[in-house]
Amino acid sequence: MAGILVFVEQRDGQIRKASLEALSEAKRLAQAKGMPVSAVLLGSGVSQLAAGLGEWGAEKVFVADQPELAQYSPQAYAQAVAQAVAQAQxxxxxxxxxxxxxxxxxxxxxxxxxxCLPDVTALKWDGDTLQAVRPVYSGKALATVDGGHAVPVVVTTRPNVFAAQKSPTTAEVVSLPAVAVSGGYRVKEVVTSQGGELDVAEADIIVSGGRGLRGPENFALIRELAKVLGAAVGASRAAVDAGWIDHAHQVGQTGKVVSPTLYIACGISGAIQHLAGMSSSKVIVAINKDPEAPIFKVADYGVVGDLFQVIPALTEEIRKLKA
Known part of the structure; x- marks a missing residue:
């Protein structure tokens, strides 16, 4: 057995950034061992995307292109990837x-x-064994783990942690046999929110608001700052539970785990649940009027002050710098 196989996720004909990051990390690890890298791409009308994965290091791309795979079907997708595993070994x-x-x-x-090694933040070889580092205990510790003797080990890489880097090669495209889509459950329709807002899970910059905003109308401050920064809008669980903003924006253990380059927490105290979802951010800025707020313990930069004064001033200064 040799090589690494990467499941490449696409949405509406666009390859997900998280998949390119996983593919790039697979290429880095495979090169160290002289191994091949292959990819598996599923969906409807996706065949034209396959050859382009060679730009990211995939030497062989297994494709299952059929109308029944247009929406995610757990059983069918697992069956198709298992077919690719059987061929790629x-x-x-x-x-x-x-x-x-x-x-x-x-x-x-x-x-x-x-x-299965989920949500890993670092990978390396220990001899011929693949070792992974992943956060445990709500992000308070890091564990080094491996998949044991059974191969292939299944690994999920945390988005925005691994760099997506091109490594051009020519990809051989291989068609997989048709898979049956029946029984169990499958996605019939995807309803997206209006406004085209960035997904916090893949955003490079996130501006989040919490209980300190005092009400849903004050998320306008967060959205304005996010707009000038080209950032996604995030929120704490308290803000979501209060109905101030949709759950899709929630950052935390029961929301989305994020690792942006810049995370700005506004009016968020820093409960353990929230810290577990954003503490791996590269730079953390906290704005809170309470100097004892736990968020300051993980922040790289802290502003102790009234967010209703700080955020508009910060937004205006950034707007001037960009003018």
């Missing part, structure tokens, strides 16, 4: 730790009867 299977990737990885690992 990889030592590891990588997926981005998106909502789809998290669901599919566990199902695939169970189908293959192998271990």
């Amino acid at each position: 990889p030592q590891a299977v990588f997926l981005g730790a998106t909502a789809l990737g998290r669901d599919l990885s566990g199902r695939l690992a169970a189908k293959l009867k192998v271990g």
